[in-house]
Amino acid sequence: MDFELTPEQRTLRAETIAFARRELGKDIAEADRDSRFPAEDWARCAAFGVLGWPVPARYGGRDLDPLSTMIALEALGYGCADNGLVFAVNNHLWGCAIYLLTHGTEQQKARYLPSMCEGRLIGAHALSEPDAGSDILSLRTTARRDGDRYVLNGTKWFISNAPAAGLFVVLARTGHDHNRTQDSLSAFLVTTGLPGLHISRTFTKMGLRTTPMGAIEFDDVSVPAENLLGREGAGYSIFTSTIEWERSFMFAGQVGAMERLLEASIEHANSRRQFGRPIGGFQAVAHRIADMKIRLELARLILYRVGWLKRESRIALLDSTIAKIFVSESLVQTAMAAVEVHGARGYVTDPGLERELRDALGGPIFAGTSAVQRGILAELLGVRGALSGEFSGPGW
Numbered sequence: 001m002d003f004e005l006t007p008e009q010r011t012l013r014a015e016t017i018a019f020a021r022r023e024l025g026k027d028i029a030e031a032d033r034d035s036r037f038p039a040e041d042w043a044r045c046a047a048f049g050v051l052g053w054p055v056p057a058r059y060g061g062r063d064l065d066p067l068s069t070m071i072a073l074e075a076l077g078y079g080c081a082d083n084g085l086v087f088a089v090n091n092h093l094w095g096c097a098i099y100l101l102t103h104g105t106e107q108q109k110a111r112y113l114p115s116m117c118e119g120r121l122i123g124a125h126a127l128s129e130p131d132a133g134s135d136i137l138s139l140r141t142t143a144r145r146d147g148d149r150y151v152l153n154g155t156k157w158f159i160s161n162a163p164a165a166g167l168f169v170v171l172a173r174t175g176h177d178h179n180r181t182q183d184s185l186s187a188f189l190v191t192t193g194l195p196g197l198h199i200s201r202t203f204t205k206m207g208l209r210t211t212p213m214g215a216i217e218f219d220d221v222s223v224p225a226e227n228l229l230g231r232e233g234a235g236y237s238i239f240t241s242t243i244e245w246e247r248s249f250m251f252a253g254q255v256g257a258m259e260r261l262l263e264a265s266i267e268h269a270n271s272r273r274q275f276g277r278p279i280g281g282f283q284a285v286a287h288r289i290a291d292m293k294i295r296l297e298l299a300r301l302i303l304y305r306v307g308w309l310k311r312e313s314r315i316a317l318l319d320s321t322i323a324k325i326f327v328s329e330s331l332v333q334t335a336m337a338a339v340e341v342h343g344a345r346g347y348v349t350d351p352g353l354e355r356e357l358r359d360a361l362g363g364p365i366f367a368g369t370s371a372v373q374r375g376i377l378a379e380l381l382g383v384r385g386a387l388s389g390e391f392s393g394p395g396w
């Protein structure tokens with residue numbers, strides 16, 4: 001087992017950190033206050049290659065292997081103070097591009113991936129609905145076959161990137177209305193601008209405010225059958241086989257954020273004096289910092305393991321579920337600890353630590369809540385009915 005980064009990975013990490021510090025998140029306080037999507041920073045990410053890191057070169061990407069992609073995303077999260085921008089990038093990559101990469105036809109990849117890498121086409125993942133959150137099999141958006149097209153009707157809620165996006169991966173019901181079987185769902189590539197599709201509202205959020213979030217209304221939206229991902233009825237299996245990317249790679253930036261918070265806390269523990277000495281000299285403060293480091297290193301280890309598994313083309317459902325729970329909850333604890341170490345300086349807006357805490361709190365909810373992940377984990381370990389209980393079919 002080799003835990004050393006390769007020279008190429010070390011260079012990638014260093015260059016990404018330098019790029020992110022130099023070019024991203026300069027006006028994060030104002031952008032957060034105004035819930036403004038940083039379109040210029042998005043274009044900078046595209047120019048640096050971020051939006052095509054895991055995409056093969058023939059579609060305009062950088063062709064990074066999964067482990068190197070994980071390392072690069074961690075570096076982005078470390079160098080970029082705008083967690084919402086990093087989250088928007090992750091939704092684009094792991095909520096949309098990865099579906100094309102793993103299940104798209106050659107024609108679909110060639111049509112959409114180049115402009116996604118260039119940042120001109122922003123991707124989003126449209127799954128959640130007003131009445132379907134964790135319980136994905138209860139979703140109501142329908143896709144009715146009509147000749148060589150499908151007609152979509154329904155509402156999607158809480159969709160990250162939606163107000164800025166041009167391409168959605170949409171999960172819709174092609175089976176019977178009340179059929180909870182897994183083959184009742186299908187996945188579609190849906191572009192904005194189609195008649196009947198509109199963003200019916202935007203959501204203001206506690207954190208990650210620079211990632212826009214919206215609701216999408218489908219009112220007899222006619223989508224060409226060639227935009228079906230995989231075959232009809234394969235939506236659920238496409239989703240479950242792809243979600244392990246989202247539940248791990250999406251959280252690499254959070255490890256970077258944890259390192260940023262750790263460094264800020266060490267600096268403050270050494271410079272802030274009370275009772276005649278640096279506050280780091282008090283065990284209560286020092287132990288908080290030690291715990292931050294423990295969480296950081298363990299979070300990094302589990303994510304790199306998923307990166308390695310995916311590089312070896314292996315299934316990583318169990319490890320990515322552990323990663324999703326551990327990294328997201330660790331970031332919340334670390335952001336909370338950073339606020340505590342900084343006292344009132346952690347609570348007021350200026351140093352940005354309260355924003356870090358607000359940003360962190362979404363992690364245990366999106367991409368499947370912590371409670372549901374623990375149920376999935378228990379089921380993977382052989383505990384029958386741990387997640388779905390009396391209901392038929394798992395959540396996400």
Ligand SMILES: Cc1cc2nc3c(=O)[nH]c(=O)nc-3n(C[C@H](O)[C@H](O)[C@H](O)COP(=O)(O)OP(=O)(O)OC[C@H]3O[C@@H](n4cnc5c(N)ncnc54)[C@H](O)[C@@H]3O)c2cc1C
Nearest residue numbers: 125126127128133134158159160362365366367369371387
């Ligand atoms: C920042 C953010 C970004 C998001 N972006 C997207 C996006 O881009 N696309 C998208 O489709 N969705 C997105 N979502 C929605 C997200 O996927 C859902 O919030 C999530 O799946 C949970 O659904 P829900 O909020 O409806 O909660 P519910 O499912 O209503 O759950 C409410 C509570 O009940 C608990 N619960 C529910 N079922 C169980 C169970 N079986 N066992 C134990 N506890 C259970 C949950 O853990 C939770 O505590 C986003 C959410 C957030 C916060």
